[in-house]
Structures are given as structure tokens and as C-alpha cells.
Amino acid sequence: MPQQKRGLPIRARGLTKRYRTRTAVDELSFTAEPGAVTGFLGPNGAGKSTTLRMLLGLVRPTRGDITIGGRHITDLTDPVRAVGALLDARAVHPRRTAADHLLAVAQTAGLGRRRVDEVLDLVGLADAARRRAGEFSLGMHQRLGIATALLGDPGVLVFDEPLNGLDPEGIRWMRVLMRDLATEGRTVLFSSHLMSEMELTADNVVVIGRGRLIAESTLQEFVLAHTTQAVTVRAQALDDLARALTRAGMTVERGQDGGLVVTGADPSSVGRIAAAEGIALDELTRVRESLEDLFLRITGAVADHGSRAA
Known part of the structure; x- marks a missing residue:
């Protein structure tokens, strides 16, 4: 059994940040719950980093608030033990070794060298503990930032873009780490542009565009709510099948591969109609829009709307 660690909910309520004439975050409200990995999604300039900086007390909101367990981070009695964060992996003095950097942070929280050695080993930097950070690759900087968190x-x-610079093995390691942290009862909030990894890692998603909330739900609910059911089907009597499906009220189009693309239907419905018509099927496959395509379509629509309104 993994060690249980009590997380705290992150809650934003009416969170707004304005810079003179530009609004970076606009009346944003969402929750990231303990025991789950929450993916924070949005295109560049959507307000993700500004939101995370307000969460960590680095930027003051114009209006609204964002709290951890109902309290602002500056009101937590022991913030280093309550919250760990990675915002800028390269925010390390280049002449400091990895071990010295971590030890300096650890001493501010009353932690000793043993914990430094533990996290260096956990993130795979034990052999690089005495190397200067200025010699590190981006991927090694990311691991050091994760160790600090x-x-x-x-x-x-x-974690703000924790997968940047990691190789495939490192990406998989980070995915497993975040899942394990959530399984232990912790609250994990992370942003990423790698939609394939978001799809494999996140339980819940918060999607923003132009500083505003677009969607907040489980990942599965988000995909189901914003995609249309469709299947591809192949058969020898393809024209007969197309007519039968059309009579049943389904939308049928010829696919690029010569089969049929049927929208507004699931495989079982298409299969039953084909069976009733005595048509043997060669292929019947559910079509699922990727999270990347869905993300680009949803956030692109918000950007287009904002451009027209401007």
C-alpha cells in the first residue's frame, strides 16, 4: 500500500488579473481536488502561468482569489511542506551543484541532507548531485525542479509544463510519478502542451482560453461532451448499407479510404441495422477524436470568437 498523504483542494473563485489594458485572467473559477491529477489546459497566452503564479503568491490578483485548503499560500504555517511547485526549471544559480541547490532550499524548511539525497535519487539525479546546474540539459533541469518541488x-x-525537455523515458517516468502522487492522496495540478500525455495522465481537466474557463470536468466527460459519436464501416454491399443507415436517420459519408463514416451512431446500432438487412460487415470501428484535435478545435473556437468580438 502506498503511503497516504493528505492533500488539500485548490480553489479559484472569480480570479481576475488585469495588466493596464490587458486582461490575463478573467473571472476564472475551478477546483483541483486531492487524490486526482488535474490537467490545466489552454493555448499560449491563455492565462495558465499567471493563474499558477497567483496560486503561489507571486502575482497579486486584481479581483477574486485562489486558495489551498481555503487559505492563501502566505497564510500557510509551513508552505514548503504543504505545497511543492515547479514553474521555471532553469531558475537555479548555474554555479551551484544540484545537491547544494536542494540543500539551500531544504534548510529553509528545517530539512536535512538525508531528504536531499532521497529526492535526488527519486528523480534520477543521484549521479549528477555534484555537477553544476549550468552544465545541465533542459531535461536535467526539469528533474532538478521536480526534486525541489x-x-x-x-x-x-x-507543475507548469513539467514534461518540457524530457526524453521519452523521462516523460513516462513523470507520468507514473504524478499518478503515484495522486494515488497517495495528494493534489496534483499540472499544465502541458503534450495532449497525448495529458490523455494518459489526467483524471480531471480545467480548460481555459483568453483567461476564461472553457470547461471543467473529468477527462472522460470532457471528451464525451465535445465529440460526436461516429463509426467507420466497410462491407461488400456498401451502397445498400448506406441507404439502410440513412433510412434509420444516421448521417452517412464516404470516407477517404472507401468505407463509410457514420456520425450520430455507435458500433452496436450500425451492426444491428446491417444484420437486419442481411449485410455482412468487413470492418466496424468506433471513431474517436484525439484529445489534441479536440483541444485545438475548442480553444480555436474561443480564440476566433474573441478576435471577432475585438
């Missing part, structure tokens, strides 16, 4: 063994983890 984990130092206090916090119940809340916030």
Missing part, C-alpha cells in the same frame, strides 16, 4: 514531501504539487 518534492523536498518538503508536500500534499499539493503544482
Whole structure:
């Protein structure tokens, strides 16, 4: 059984940040719950980093608030042990070694060298502990930033683009780490442009565009709510099948591969109609829009709407 760690909910309520004439975050409300990985999605300039900086007390909201367990981060009695964050992996003095960087942070929280050694080993940097950060690749910087976030063994983890610079093995490692942290009862909030990894990692998603909330739900609910059911089907009597499906009220189009694309239907419905007509099927496959395509379509629509309104 994994060690249980009590996380705290992250809640934004009416969160707004304006910079003179530009609104970076606009009346944003969402929740990231303990025991789950929440993916924070939005195109560049959507307000994700500004939101995370307000969460961590680095930027003051114009209006509204964002709290951890109902309290602002500055009101937490031991923030290093409560919240771990990675915002800028390269925010390390280049002449410091990985071990010295972590030790300096650890000492501010009353942690010793043993914990430094533990997190270096956890993120795969034990052999690089005495190397200067200025010699690190982007992927190694990411691992060092993740180690820094984990130092206090916090119940809340916030990662801004933690997969940048990681190789495939590193991406898989980070995916497993976030899933394990959530399984232990921690709150994990992370942003990423890698939609394939978001699809494999996130339980819930918060999607924003132009600083505003577009969607907040489980990943499965988000996909189901924004996609239309469709199947592809192949058969020898394709024209007869197309007519039968059309009579049943389904929308049928010829696919690029010569089969039929049937929207507004699931495989079982198409299969029953084909069986009733005595048509043997060669292929029957559910069509599922990728999270990347869905994300681009949804956020692109918001951007287009905003451009027209402007």
C-alpha cells in the first residue's frame, strides 16, 4: 500500500488579473481536488502561468482569489511542506551543484541532507548531485525542479509544463510519478502542451482560453461532451448499407479510404441495422477524436470568437 498523504483542494473563485489594458485572467473559477491529477489546459497566452503564479503568491490578483485548503499560500504555517511547485526549471544559480541547490532550499524548511539525497535519487539525479546546474540539459533541469518541488514531501504539487525537455523515458517516468502522487492522496495540478500525455495522465481537466474557463470536468466527460459519436464501416454491399443507415436517420459519408463514416451512431446500432438487412460487415470501428484535435478545435473556437468580438 502506498503511503497516504493528505492533500488539500485548490480553489479559484472569480480570479481576475488585469495588466493596464490587458486582461490575463478573467473571472476564472475551478477546483483541483486531492487524490486526482488535474490537467490545466489552454493555448499560449491563455492565462495558465499567471493563474499558477497567483496560486503561489507571486502575482497579486486584481479581483477574486485562489486558495489551498481555503487559505492563501502566505497564510500557510509551513508552505514548503504543504505545497511543492515547479514553474521555471532553469531558475537555479548555474554555479551551484544540484545537491547544494536542494540543500539551500531544504534548510529553509528545517530539512536535512538525508531528504536531499532521497529526492535526488527519486528523480534520477543521484549521479549528477555534484555537477553544476549550468552544465545541465533542459531535461536535467526539469528533474532538478521536480526534486525541489518534492523536498518538503508536500500534499499539493503544482507543475507548469513539467514534461518540457524530457526524453521519452523521462516523460513516462513523470507520468507514473504524478499518478503515484495522486494515488497517495495528494493534489496534483499540472499544465502541458503534450495532449497525448495529458490523455494518459489526467483524471480531471480545467480548460481555459483568453483567461476564461472553457470547461471543467473529468477527462472522460470532457471528451464525451465535445465529440460526436461516429463509426467507420466497410462491407461488400456498401451502397445498400448506406441507404439502410440513412433510412434509420444516421448521417452517412464516404470516407477517404472507401468505407463509410457514420456520425450520430455507435458500433452496436450500425451492426444491428446491417444484420437486419442481411449485410455482412468487413470492418466496424468506433471513431474517436484525439484529445489534441479536440483541444485545438475548442480553444480555436474561443480564440476566433474573441478576435471577432475585438
